[in-house]
Amino acid sequence: MILPRKYLPINWTGSMKFSEAHFIENEQSIYDAIRDTISISINTYNYGVLPPFLGQNRSIDIQINQRSGSDQFVQIVLNGLNAVTSGGLRISINPKYDSEAVMYTHSFAAEAFSGTNDEQIFDVVLRVIPEERVPVGDPDPEEVPPRVPYVGPKYVLNVLPANQGNSDGATHLTVGRIIRHGDQFLIDENYIPPCTAVISHPILLQYYRNFGDALSTLQADSLKIIAKIQLRHQHPGLSGTINMLCRELLSYIADIQFEYQNMVRHQPPIVMIGCFSTLASRLLVVVNCFSTVEREELLNYFYQWIDVTPGNFGRVLAQCAGIIYQHQNSYESIDSIAKFLDMLGVVWKRLSTLEYIGQRKDNIVITEQSEMRQSSSGIRQKWKTID
Known part of the structure; x- marks a missing residue:
């Protein structure tokens, strides 16, 4: 900004x-x-929490507690934060220099409860006031007269109803979220504040690793599925459509593998989310290019083995492909990706374990019954021979 x-x-x-x-x-x-110089390079998706300092594992340390004995009061303690606002203002709350954390006690007594399903969401917003100089640091005992050696900007915490007002303006940054259930107030553990990079927040970094593992598993399962198809020289029909999906998946993973392993974690979350939204778009395009008969056969086959309904399969793909990224609430986009990868992983894993692509459940039942009859016949024959 x-x-x-x-x-x-x-x-x-x-x-x-x-x-x-x-x-x-x-x-x-x-x-x-x-x-002003910093703000020139800032856009709507690359401001927020910065990567941790060398030797540290997190850039934000916030605690939200309901005060005991008082149902309508919540105490917020911001012990540390390394971030930049959308207007280019640096936020540096460091216990090394700041003797006291930024604290705020909010009362909900005067606020009307307007939540649905007994729930209401509030954002914890930090405001930076650079014009107000706040002394920080420990005085030098040998200096006369004694003085606090440094100054920093003033930080003010506040609690606002979610998605109301400009909570992430040039001098503001949303640092947490509170969920109100009746008279109980809980910190939203899934909330991810705006971040400049994936490595800026532990939750983002964990999803980055989980998504990378999911890609590796999908890659291995796709190779197994294609090998089964080639072994039996299966190309037309159902095996052909599955073969096309696997090859599209492998081609895309090969395209992004280097970038994902070496660059994505150092870039804003939108880049990571875009990788998987694009994957869903490409698979959705391939599925939609099949004829109606081929598409119905494919989706019904998935439903037969994995209990993923045709409507649900297409809906999950479409939701992931159509993600509208929100930097102030990236968890919604990440959750859509997680559901997409979970569903795709279950389908591909099951296909990779089949004896051949196109195998039906009723074939397994018939085969098992046939083997049981042959086994029983063999046992009777052996007893007759011994007699």
Whole structure:
């Protein structure tokens, strides 16, 4: 979000009288110039929580607790945060320099409960006020007179109803989410704040690894399925459509493998989400290119073995392919991808374990009954021979 400069450099002249205000204004102009430079490269999907510092495993440390003995009060403690707002303002809450965490106690007593199904969602929003200088750090005992050595911007926490107002403006950042169930208040463990990279948040990083494992499994299962088709020289009909899907899947994985392994985790979450939304789009296009008879046969075959209804299969693909990314709430997009990969993984795993592609469940029943009759006949024959 590009904003106009608010502070300009001081016009220093040799004969002017200096004052404290001049130095503060000059400092503000420097900070504003830095903010302006940062904001030029920021767009709607690359601001938020930054990657952890070297040697640390997380960039945000927030606690949300309901105060004991008071049903309508929630205490929020932000112990640490390394982030940048959409307007280019750096947020650096570091216990090393900040003797106290940013704290806020919110009362819900005056707010009317308007949730459905006994639930209401609130965003925890952090506001940065760079003009207000807050002393930070430990005083030097040898300095006379004693003073706090450094200053930082003022940070203010607030709680707002979700999706109301500009909670992620140039000076704001959503850092958490509270779910209200009647008189109980819980932190939304699935909420992922806006992040500049996948490695910025532990939940994003875990999904990145899980999705990568899912791709590897799908790749291996696709190769097994194609090998079964080629072994029996099956190409027309059902085996042909499944073969096309597997080859499309393998081709796409090969296209993104290097980028996913080496680059995606250092990029904004939208890049990771785009990888799998595109995969769903390509598979959906292939399925829709089949004739009506081929498509119905394919989806009914999946339903026969995996209990995935034709409507559900197409709906999950379409939802993942049509994702509208929201940087303030990336979990919804990630959840759609997780459902898509889970469904695809179950289908492909089952196909890879079949004796051949096109095998029907009723064939297995007939074969088992035939083997049982042959086994019983063989046993009787052996007893007759011994007699």
